[in-house]
Structure formats: structure tokens, C-alpha cells
Amino acid sequence: MTRAPRWYEEGEEPDYRFTLANERTFLAWLRTALALLAGAIALIQLVPTFSVRGLRTGLAVVLAVAGTTLAALAYQRWARVQRAMRNNGPLPMHWLPTGVAVVASLVGLVVVFVVLSR
Amino acid sequence: MNRRDPGLQPERTVLAWQRTSLSAVVTTALLLRVGLEHQQPFGLAAGICALVVAVLAWTGGRMVLRPVARRVVLKSAALVTCLAGGLVILFLLRV
Numbered sequence: 144m145t146r147a148p149r150w151y152e153e154g155e156e157p158d159y160r161f162t163l164a165n166e167r168t169f170l171a172w173l174r175t176a177l178a179l180l181a182g183a184i185a186l187i188q189l190v191p192t193f194s195v196r197g198l199r200t201g202l203a204v205v206l207a208v209a210g211t212t213l214a215a216l217a218y219q220r221w222a223r224v225q226r227a228m229r230n231n232g233p234l235p236m237h238w239l240p241t242g243v244a245v246v247a248s249l250v251g252l253v254v255v256f257v258v259l260s261r
Numbered sequence: 262m263n264r265r266d267p268g269l270q271p272e273r274t275v276l277a278w279q280r281t282s283l284s285a286v287v288t289t290a291l292l293l294r295v296g297l298e299h300q301q302p303f304g305l306a307a308g309i310c311a312l313v314v315a316v317l318a319w320t321g322g323r324m325v326l327r328p329v330a331r332r333v334v335l336k337s338a339a340l341v342t343c344l345a346g347g348l349v350i351l352f353l354l355r356v
Binding site: 166169177178180181188200204208 | 270271273274277278280281284285287288291292295307311314318325331332335336338339340342343345346347349350353354
């Protein structure tokens with residue numbers, strides 16, 4: 144893992160400000176992933192048991208899965224953008240923001256609905 | 262990089278690393294607490310992972326002016342976070 148991948152050396156070194164901006168974006172996504180993991184734990188700790196068996200745990204697992212995949216995707220996004228910058232190519236589009244927003248909203252909606260309908 | 266940077270990017274990047282470290286510390290506290298409360302090894306292990314992420318992020322913040330080593334820290338932070346997430350899932354399915 145400490146040996147640099149091939150793309151890391153190809154192309155030319157981008158303006159360090161773009162590199163730092165990419166890095167800050169990665170860190171922001173990583174913080175989101177950590178928050179999703181914390182949210183999964185908070186869900187089973189702070190929210191009382193739902194009437195539907197297993198639903199609360201299921202939702203917590205959804206959040207934890209989202210957090211785990213987000214951490215991996217955050218690195219992948221960082222690597223792709225860094226590589227594109229080195230090769231002066233277009234920055235890759237990503238569905239990350241939409242995906243996270245959808246998952247987080249859906250889980251939140253279900254939780255609110257269940258809690259309010261008790 | 263010692264030229265005056267009007268965007269203050271290195272400083273902002275250090276702060277971003279520190280914010281990440283803080284988020285990881287909060288997650289660590291939550292996970293360790295829950296792990297201890299339920300006497301669950303997965304929860305405790307996940308908490309340790311989050312603590313490692315916090316240390317890695319703190320290290321990354323110290324290295325902003327040394328780009329080469331930072332990629333390793335970056336990748337490690339992502340990996341350990343994934344590991345913590347996996348352990349959290351295992352914890353949730355056992356509790």
C-alpha cells in the first residue's frame with residue numbers, strides 16, 4: 144500500500160491548491176461517513192424500539208453500510224480526481240452526493256414516521 | 262509553497278484534517294461507550310478503529326507541507342474507516 148500506484152506519477156503535478164482542494168473534499172466525505180456510522184449507533188441507542196421487529200436494527204445497518212461504502216468511495220473519488228488533474232482531463236462526475244442524500248433522507252423519513260406513529 | 266497564498270489553502274487543509282480527527286474522536290467515544298455497555302467485542306474493536314482514524318487524521322494535518330507521505334495517510338484513513346464500518350455492522354447484527 145505504501146508503493147505509489149502508477150497513475151500517481153503519470154502526467155504532471157497539478158497546482159498544489161487543486162491538490163489541497165481535492166484533499167479537503169475527501170476529508171469532508173470521510174467526516175460524512177463517520178457521521179453515518181455514529182448515526183447508526185445513535186439510532187439504536189437513543190431511539191426507542193420500534194413496533195416492527197428488526198426495523199430499527201435494519202435501518203441502523205443501512206446507515207452503517209452507507210457509511211462504510213462512503214469511506215471507500217471517498218478514496219476512489221479522490222484518486223480519480225487526482226489522476227484526472229494530473230492528465231489535464233475532465234473531472235469525473237460522481238453520483239456520491241445524490242446517493243448519500245437519498246439514503247440519509249429515506250432513513251430519516253422512516254424513523255420520523257415510525258416514531259410519530261407510536 | 263511558502264509564498265503568500267491568498268486562499269490560505271494550506272491552513273484550510275490543516276483545519277479540514279483536524280475537523281476529521283474531531284469527528285473520529287466523537288465516533289470513537291460513541292462506539293467505545295456502546296461497546297462497553299453491551300460488553301461487545303465488535304463495538305469495542307470499531308471504537309479502536311475510529312481512534313486510529315483520529316490519530317491518522319491528526320498525523321495528516323501535521324503533514325500538509327509534505328505531500329508524498331500524505332497519500333498513505335489518506336488511504337489508510339479511508340481503509341480503517343471502512344473497517345470500523347464493517348465492525349459496526351457486525352456489532353448491530355449481534356446486539
